[in-house]
Amino acid sequence: MGANKLAYWKAIIDRIKNAFSTWKARWLSLSGRLLQIKTGLSAIPNYYMSILKAAIGVIQQVEKIIRGFLWRHNMSEEKKISLISIQEMAHDKGGGGVGLHDLSKRNIAFGGKLVWKMVSKPDTKWCRIMQEKYLDSLNPSPVGTTLDPPKGSIVWNFMMSWRQVITRYVSWEVHNGESIQLWEDSWNGLPPLKLSELLLDAIPTI
Structure with a gap:
């Protein structure tokens, strides 16, 4: 499968671009575009993100596609300014967001x-x-x-x-x-006793 690099995710990013294409944005209201984003993000990248660590560059590219699709004018190529960040939109409605999933989380x-x-x-x-x-x-x-x-x-x-x-x-x-396992297990959220022993051995005696 090769190294987990940005190039490996190109096919996934291309599929997301196709799902959020410009012509689809023209015929959808803001609520419709938001629903399309939620549906697409729930289906397209899930399999790959469930077994592979997504690079920061991948997440940034997907978020850029989402912003461009969500804030586009209905019947023109002109883009609107993003009124809220992707991270804030990830909050639920009670927290001031719209319930989008944070891809990194x-x-x-x-x-x-x-x-x-x-x-x-x-x-x-x-x-x-x-x-x-x-x-x-x-x-x-x-x-x-x-x-x-x-x-x-x-x-x-x-x-x-x-x-x-x-x-x-x-x-x-x-x-x-x-x-x-007394020495290998973590107790009360602290590092294992084995690690503590190694640290003590590393301290020079006077």
Whole structure:
């Protein structure tokens, strides 16, 4: 599949351009254009953004297309000045926005969702493949506790880049303690004790 670069997303950006073409904007009201944007953004980039990390340049290009489509005059090629930023439009109506999805946050959420599936459903086929290839096949918990996860496929790297979205809010139930890893697990949101031990070893003694 190659490196996850801006060029790889060209086909997706072209599809978005086609969905938000100028001639369509001419015949739609502002509300109609807004609905078209919501529909297009819910369908076109979702698959790719759910398994790949979108570059900043990709998100900026998509947002530029959205602005041009939304603020265009109905029956002319003239563009209006953007009256509100894409980021502010991402708020719900109660917060002064219109409910557009923030693409960068959606991308992060997709990555966190994959990590959560590995933690909560480690027996599914794709989770077992990832587990066998990159982690300890007998223990699914390292996906959230490994200090320095190995590099791998672009999908795996995408997951690892956003795993803190999940691990930041995960807690453990001790029960009989058999599955607890005292040194590798994070306690009370703090770094694992193993990391603290490494830091202490690095401090020179007087």
